[in-house]
Amino acid sequence: MEPKIHSGSLKADGLRFAIVESRWNELLTTKLTAGAVDALSRLGSRNEDIEVFKVPGSFELPLAAKRIAETGRFDAVICVGVVIRGETPHFEYVAGEAASGITQAALSTNVPVLFGIVTADTVEQAMNRCGIKSGNKGFEAAMSAVEIASLLGQIVEEGGTAAGRAG
Numbered sequence: 001m002e003p004k005i006h007s008g009s010l011k012a013d014g015l016r017f018a019i020v021e022s023r024w025n026e027l028l029t030t031k032l033t034a035g036a037v038d039a040l041s042r043l044g045s046r047n048e049d050i051e052v053f054k055v056p057g058s059f060e061l062p063l064a065a066k067r068i069a070e071t072g073r074f075d076a077v078i079c080v081g082v083v084i085r086g087e088t089p090h091f092e093y094v095a096g097e098a099a100s101g102i103t104q105a106a107l108s109t110n111v112p113v114l115f116g117i118v119t120a121d122t123v124e125q126a127m128n129r130c131g132i133k134s135g136n137k138g139f140e141a142a143m144s145a146v147e148i149a150s151l152l153g154q155i156v157e158e159g160g161t162a163a164g165r166a167g
């Protein structure tokens with residue numbers, strides 16, 4: 001017998017999303033939010049199912065994401081920010097703490113919290129990853145949000161625990 005494969009669909013209709021946007025490098029972070037909204041609407045989201053929350057900087061993304069996830073109102077929370085190495089001597093702290101805080105926010109709430117933060121060495125690199133040239137990290141994070149939210153929706157407890165069946 002073939003193994004049963006579970007994988008998330010790319011259908012966003014019926015799901016609710018929060019986008020948490022950092023105001024640092026706002027000219028670029030607004031592009032990430034626009035990219036995320038574009039991806040969600042292409043996948044079937046309605047605007048009334050998307051809410052945007054603004055925070056001062058990327059360092060503040062995890063706490064806001066955690067509080068938003070705890071409300072239970074959203075199927076996924078998408079964090080967007082831009083941290084540029086050349087512009088900040090504490091790049092490692094801001095980017096590193098944002099990354100580990102986002103992981104903690106997801107694990108502690110059981111709600112997917114997506115990493116849509118551009119970490120770049122230069123402004124030009126950052127611009128390229130915010131949709132100015134080609135890719136948009138907000139768009140990518142939103143696609144992943146839909147997929148993981150859909151997969152988590154498929155994970156239901158069937159037939160007790162693995163330990164129970166083994167015993």
Ligand code: INI
Pocket residue numbers: 022024025056057058059060081082083084087088094
């Ligand atoms: N926040 C960013 O999102 N990007 C940056 O490049 C940045 N720099 O350069 O410092 C930045 N700093 C602010 C930080 O996120 C916090 O808002 C601040 O330290 C207050 O906690």
